[in-house]
Amino acid sequence: MTASFQGLPTTDALDLLRTGELTVEGRLTDASNTTLYCTVSGGGRRAACVYKPVAGERPLWDFPEGTLAGREVAAFAVSDALGWHIVPPTVHRDGPFGEGMVQLWVDGDPGVDLVALARDVRHPGLRRMAVFDAVINNSDRKIGHLLPTRDGHLYGCDHGVSFAEVYKLRTVLWQWQGEPLPDAALADLDALHARLQTAGSAVATELARHLTRPEGYAVRRRVELLREHRIHPYPSPEWPSVPWPPV
Template identity: 65%
Template sequence: MPDNAATAGLDIPDGERAALELLERGALEVEGRLVGASNATLYCTIKGGGAEANCVYKPVAGERPLWDFPTGTLAGREVAAYAVSRAAGWNVAPPTVMRDGPFGPGMCQLWIDLDPEVDLVALSRRSDHAGLREMAVFDAVVNNADRKIGHLLPVTDGHLYGCDHGVCFAEEYKLRTVLWQWRGKALPRRSVEALRRLADDMAAGWLADELSKHLTRREINATRSRVAKLLKHPTYPYPSEDWPAIPWPPV
């Protein structure tokens, strides 16, 4: 199993375990660049052990500096987001690892084929979609500053993934999302149970250890505090009065 995958104490399905192994150890070949992305985002083929898949590779060297996040940390934040997603059981982030590649170390994430029948704008406005509700809680935990409509990845079996979690885990409240339709409403029981799992895993130490590979101690403590606050007041958060509520562009 890849050393940098968040697997300790987790019951990972065989298919996802195989995907993590392929992402970590497979031969990476760049096929093209996703030109709409603000940072270098490369579409790749990865092969190994008789398996083949497509993935996204974001080298650290291709990250554009930001004023509010330390330079060179975005790829690691995506891996940390996967760890939180997997530990809670939300499975929002696709399998994601840190590895070396043609342009140096970077994030490597399994490519997700979208369900072409889903209207993403209409999906983002729904209030009755369980996966979307869980994504909103996940975003609150990781403090996602960039949940755009285009970051929603619905697949044909009904599951909903999300991508582009590089600007997460800030210490200050920076939640910026298109998913505000539940603000102030009570969290579902399933979400509360997921938060309890996260709190337990942080207390056990292994999840904090995993996050420490990519985040500062203060960022980890801030994540722990967000989980505790959501458990104490189990409601969806409100937008900040000091921070834009919706990313731009929203799509």
Template identity: 50%
Template structure:
């Protein structure tokens, strides 16, 4: 009699692991302004580490509705995925030990990537882009620069689409294999222009063909009835979805990176 066929165990996807796995709180990241918990998550034999941000731990903001930051983090991930660039770690909305919140795969960062610098010069050196002058104390200023790096340039385009009001240096996460992720996207998708970022080095310059292609993919997916439009409508308001669609259209119409508007501080504080 032949032996019964052995069915190999099913491979748990990262999305399933984050959404359905058992969350165990291991610690708290205290530098954050909102509650950020470092957790392990396990499901059907697979385990990973993640960040869990419960809605109950969100600090109220004057210009964003209360209790919406977790959804905005997930929306940023969905837009990143739709570009094909994978700039935001896998992120889901789920119930956890302290209620509903955002759960994002923990990415182990690598130090020494050299993406930002302060230089005592009037112009950036080769391989760098100027952001602006920064006060370094005792009445002195230095030029804040970021690397002329295509990974950062993609992130600058993403930030323009999602209207990121808080792209700080500490939200750039270099990872293994030359990957670069952006994290902390709670203050995004406002219907009003609130773009605040350290990545102004390409302001006014023409978008790369790669960026134009990504924006065209977004426009198709954001069209009425499109998959991204449907997903975002579950996470942000109809007015915010319309504003996201309008920002994509404006970027494609101009063919250029946006420039600071002047009606809103262009650089977040503190910048790092």
């Protein structure tokens, strides 16, 4: 699947995010960590983006301090390797407030009822997102993290609290638990597994850069379990299954 973001192919979007001049335009005050709305420009190109500096990350008891930005980049790498384009182009770079995550901005469709969307059992993009969250062990898939666009594509955001070594899947997308995984998803998981096993692949490189070795191994193991059991996972009885608040 070929993707473009704000009219830019993925490679061009990543290059702009990495090398362009970052200008802070404002702050998203609803976010729990410092999240800045920016523009990035260079080479005659200009795009809107989100910048989350590491210095603005709130410490968490269950994730190493200063690692959330890198986990967002790792989530993009997995999304890109799957070919599902769930996560907009995301890079780790220096900025006005130090190193952090910079992600291309996605304009959501304000006409979509997000609560109704989150309950949909027929939306193929939403079902892929449920599988993606199982791969990255997303512990915070809220309704407000769904970004449907006017062209019908579904993106997701805020993947900083993902990739824990232990099973911590918390999501509002449990409607497929225990159901067989779609054949197309299994084929893409096979391809992802091969890339994760290939030293020097883009996804293997990014995971090694931003995750610990046990966390990287856990990603591969989760993919193997999904391929082996061929069903959507169940919630853990030892961990809250839905983030709070769910929106």
